Amino acid sequence: MNRFDYVRPNTVAEAVQALGADPAARFIAGGTNLIDLMKYDVERPGRLVDITRLPLRDIEERDGGLRIGALVTNATVAYDAQVKERYPLLSSAILAGASAQLRNAASTGGNLLQRTRCYYFYDTATPCNKREAGTGCSAIGGVNRIHAILGASEHCIATHPSDMCVALAALEAVVQVSGPNGDRSIPIAKFHRLPGDDPAKDTNLAPGEIIVAVDLPAKSFAANYTYLKLRDRLSYAFALVSVAAALELDGQTIRTARLALGGVAHKPWRNQEAEALLQGKPATRETFAAAADLILREAKPQSTNGFKIELARRAIVRGLEQAASGTPQSQSDKRIQ
Known part of the structure; x- marks a missing residue:
């Protein structure tokens, strides 16, 4: 791995400021995806902003639904009594993914930001437009058994790996973010992007923004x-x-x-x-x-x-x-x- 600075802010505002101070900075919480990417030399952050001290670990009622803090672990969400009773679809989707050990570490915000598990994205010896724009997509014409059949482009045919996000899409969740220009809400349908001409960009987060929570609406489809x-x-x-x-x-x-x-x-x-x-x-x-x-x-x-x-x-x-x-x-x- 490359050398990097490490900072550990105590507030969301401090975290946003720390990220904005270095264009190559990345937030880290559970690290279940980012650390792998760093080990494979796919991600080379100049600074890690550890957000684990931020007060984003609550699940609380909000406007008839639930608000899940960005640092709530996947395991906590899956086994939370309110989630199991009111949003069992979300609990089931989380339990379908990863392993118990990973669910204990992975955070809600981190799950939203998972990057593709495309073989070529992880292999820095092969061309990949998501990793380095303009180099080509090795999966097209290569080993593509796990790749996209909908919404792909000539630049990328990778798939999004999250189970949790599929349930959030069906539930029409809303992602709450904070950044240099203040707070805003992003419907889950508009949070992730199709590859188009810029497959390196996975989400519609603006530079410097951090996920602070996910809101589940009142309609739960529990039956x-x-x-x-x-x-x-x-x-x-x-x-x-x-x-x-x-x-x-x-x-x-x-x-x-x-x-x-x-x-x-x-x-x-x-x-x-x-x-x-x-x-x-x-x-x-x-x-x-x-x-x-x-x-x-x-x-x-x-x-x-x-x-x-x-x-x-x-x-x-x-x-x-x-x-x-x-x-x-x-x-x-x-x-x-």
């Missing part, structure tokens, strides 16, 4: 939901395809539908046209298949990941069936129900 994650092995693996499904039912008629996919794009993927198609329709396999077809109509496979399209189609249908029947996917027994 009819599921987080279905399909992967190469049953634990400690990133999603090939994941589905966060949340429904409100009136008998067997869908009143409201939320659907977010992971493992298929550079950000958690929602298609509101497909959600609108579900509203007012019967909760049947035929309805769910129509929504899946709509979501995947613009999917573009690479040389070795075409299987993801059919996998995603089946996962969407199965996830919506689980949500409609009120039988969410178990994260302790991960075999698909």
